[in-house]
Amino acid sequence: MTVSSIPFVSDDLLPEGTDTYNTSTVAKGLGVSQSKVLQLLRDHQLIAVKRGGDVHIPRLFFGEVDGRFAIAKHFTGLLSVLRDGGFRDDEIMRWLFEQQEDLGDCPAELLHTDSAREVIRRAQSMAF
Numbered sequence: 001m002t003v004s005s006i007p008f009v010s011d012d013l014l015p016e017g018t019d020t021y022n023t024s025t026v027a028k029g030l031g032v033s034q035s036k037v038l039q040l041l042r043d044h045q046l047i048a049v050k051r052g053g054d055v056h057i058p059r060l061f062f063g064e065v066d067g068r069f070a071i072a073k074h075f076t077g078l079l080s081v082l083r084d085g086g087f088r089d090d091e092i093m094r095w096l097f098e099q100q101e102d103l104g105d106c107p108a109e110l111l112h113t114d115s116a117r118e119v120i121r122r123a124q125s126m127a128f
Helices: 023-030 034-042 075-084 089-096 116-127
Strands: 020-022 049-051 054-058 062-065 068-071
Touching: 020 023, 023 034, 023 054, 023 068, 034 054, 075 089, 075 116
Parallel strands: none
Antiparallel strands: 020 054, 049 054, 062 068
């Protein structure tokens, strides 16, 4: 599997200063091979950008589940809702980092708060 076969969006879609992990770091954190991380990208379980020739995934897409590094609890479900609603990866990435004034933050940040269900509800209403 080559890096060119891995879907990624433009790094320009991320706000300046957005922290990311490369696929090697994600693999170590999840306790899987780097090939498995690339497969997660191909299976649309994650979204990535290309930075300096390498594939990077925003840190906000990860968190801790039962004290272990993991994909953020609601993230893959949110991606499914948006994709099923016809959104492309670039549109999804843009929305995830778009400030939601009434909630006080962007959906990617809000996934780590009590507002995660509201983020999913909004994604559902946008998608259908």
